[in-house]
Amino acid sequence: MATVIDGKAVAQTIRSEIADEVRLLSQKYGKVPGLAVVIVGNRKDSQSYVGMKRKACAELGIKSFDIDLPEEASEAEIIKNVHELNANPDVHGILVQLPLPKHVNEENVLTEISLTKDVDGFHPLNIGKLAMKGRDPLFLPCTPKGCLELLSRSGVSIKGKNAVVVGRSNIVGLPASLLLLKADATVTIVHSHTSQPENIIREADIVIAAAGQAKMIKGSWIKPGAAVIDVGTNSVDDPTRKSGYRLVGDVDFEEVSKVAGWITPVPGGVGPMTVTMLLKNTLEGAKRTIEQNN
Numbered sequence: 624m625a626t627v628i629d630g631k632a633v634a635q636t637i638r639s640e641i642a643d644e645v646r647l648l649s650q651k652y653g654k655v656p657g658l659a660v661v662i663v664g665n666r667k668d669s670q671s672y673v674g675m676k677r678k679a680c681a682e683l684g685i686k687s688f689d690i691d692l693p694e695e696a697s698e699a700e701i702i703k704n705v706h707e708l709n710a711n712p713d714v715h716g717i718l719v720q721l722p723l724p725k726h727v728n729e730e731n732v733l734t735e736i737s738l739t740k741d742v743d744g745f746h747p748l749n750i751g752k753l754a755m756k757g758r759d760p761l762f763l764p765c766t767p768k769g770c771l772e773l774l775s776r777s778g779v780s781i782k783g784k785n786a787v788v789v790g791r792s793n794i795v796g797l798p799a800s801l802l803l804l805k806a807d808a809t810v811t812i813v814h815s816h817t818s819q820p821e822n823i824i825r826e827a828d829i830v831i832a833a834a835g836q837a838k839m840i841k842g843s844w845i846k847p848g849a850a851v852i853d854v855g856t857n858s859v860d861d862p863t864r865k866s867g868y869r870l871v872g873d874v875d876f877e878e879v880s881k882v883a884g885w886i887t888p889v890p891g892g893v894g895p896m897t898v899t900m901l902l903k904n905t906l907e908g909a910k911r912t913i914e915q916n917n
């Protein structure tokens with residue numbers, strides 16, 4: 624049976640480390656980290672993620688700056704808000720919740736975030752540096768950073784291992800594969816055009832599943848003892864629940880946990896780490912700026 628990696632517990636440990644550092648920063652410089660959370664529109668899932676981020680800031684002593692724009696906000700209006708946040712010295716990190724409404728070009732908005740405040744790590748220059756050998760971005764994207772932190776804290780080494788990333792999104796799959804490559808894994812990405820992905824996944828010592836397809840990865844696809852990190856959060860109907868639905872990952876947990884060496888659950892695996900890595904990036908950005916200016 625696989626060891627189940629408790630992302631909630633790991634996230635809690637890291638959050639209390641962050642809270643300690645925030646206190647120290649405040650005692651030494653009289654300043655606290657500031658995070659601007661920008662949301663456009665009323666998507667229920669985005670509202671819920673943004674709520675988690677703002678609540679976590681309050682719990683850790685990070686000041687949050689809340690920008691809530693209507694669904695119809697124009698690209699120019701969003702960018703104007705980003706420029707104001709870039710100029711605000713109390714804001715050390717800016718995140719624009721994704722996805723943005725269809726009429727807005729996400730890349731145009733993300734490119735306007737100051738590189739030194741890009742705590743999501745989605746600015747094309749930060750992603751570009753992530754892709755270059757010998758260069759390091761100022762910030763690493765939160766979900767992939769959380770996946771590697773879970774591996775490291777579970778004692779899973781990456782160097783020289785075969786790693787397979789399932790999915791190639793800008794938010795998770797692509798940056799996760801670049802991070803694994805930087806950590807000296809041999810990396811393969813499988814995606815919707817890959818034929819017989821199971822044959823590739825079966826060779827993997829480490830699997831990061833970020834395809835967005837409920838229970839797609841089966842027990843017979845997994846090499847015995849592999850580490851399986853499940854980024855999927857798919858809601859499926861469940862009439863036994865009051866809400867009428869429940870969250871499942873991209874991995875068939877019941878089957879895969881019988882074969883793998885390590886596995887993350889959904890919920891309670893990678894999800895809590897995404898928010899925690901955002902707080903960590905904000906702290907790191909604030910420390911860089913505050914220490915430089917004092």
Ligand SMILES: Nc1nc2c(c(=O)[nH]1)N[C@@H](CN(C=O)c1ccc(C(=O)N[C@@H](CCC(=O)O)C(=O)O)cc1)CN2
Pocket residue numbers: 671672673675718719720721722743765766794856870889890891892893894895896897898
């Ligand atoms: N600007 C960004 N937008 C989005 C990102 C991101 O990193 N930056 N990632 C995702 C959504 N996301 C954060 O924004 C996120 C997803 C999941 C969770 C989480 O804690 N999930 C829980 C379950 C929560 C629930 O019950 O609904 C879990 O898996 O245990 C946090 C944040 C897209 N957009």
